[in-house]
Amino acid sequence: MNRKLSMLVLALTAFALPTFAQGTATTSSSGGGFVLSVAFAMAIASGLCGLAQGRAIGSSAEAIARNPGAGNVIRGSLILGLAFIESLALFTLVIVFAKG
């Protein structure tokens, strides 16, 4: 069942192929292939960023629950860590805007 579902998803990405027909509507560095790869790059970056931040928040919530006295220190590390992870996803966004 899982394998059939992933095959279906892969087949559905074939619907994205018409973006190659876009041609040189925009500047020369951003044709159809660029748009497709940018979409995937941003999706992967944001998805992995979401997973990483989820783990960070989960661990810190558990830590605060175990030791409420250290709540402020843990919250400080949490915010700092979230900002670093967020920056990694934003690096990908910068490439999107820098390259086309």
Next chain:
Amino acid sequence: MPHEIWITAFFNDHFAGVASAILNAVGVHAENAARPWTNFVTMEILVALVLVVFTLILRPQLSYDKPGKMQQTFELIYEFLREQADEVVGHEGQKYVAFFGTLFLFILFSNLIGVIPGFESPTMFPAVPLGCAMATFLVYHVLGFRAQGAWGYIKHFGGPNVFIAPLMFPIEIISHLARPLSLTVRLYANMFAGEKVTLVFLSLVPVAIPSIFMGLHVFVSLLQAYIFTVLTMIYVGGAIAHEEH
């Protein structure tokens, strides 16, 4: 061609010659020779002027017995920075609080001034975070050389012992070069993305929702200024650290 804000238009109308002279002296060509001032240059100058004016107003008001509100606010900021420097750099960090404080306040004000309509964050353009990152890079290497001597500092790039030094040198050099790159891109990307996200939501729902994203942008501005400063402190601490046996 990015839209010129009113400050830049004013500078371009009256001081275009000054900018052209400075640019010609260093051999750089402006994008638009008739209007050489760019948004981020004028906004940087404005932020620097604002900071200088604040301190000029504050200085005569400093009092030991009866501190006013402005003095107390600045004392809060200074105590925060000194505590962080102490924690991150060690007991020698207090000598460099001036540099960390300047960096922190400049980046903080630069980030926040973009929220006011009619102004633009200079940190939204890659040149300004690059300038701050290059300042950090130069400062921490110079401090490292001064603290440990030229040969002593270079030896630290070699790692714990002489046998893995040929492997460690390239790794360390690449990781040191990656530092200003990551500092620049982190600050630039956060500011740029914050503005773009607000604009996107402004084009979707013009009324109340974009203010949530502006609030997020303000929080991210504060956080990113703090992160830049803390990373600078970490790098300075790593450069001047003496191995205690």
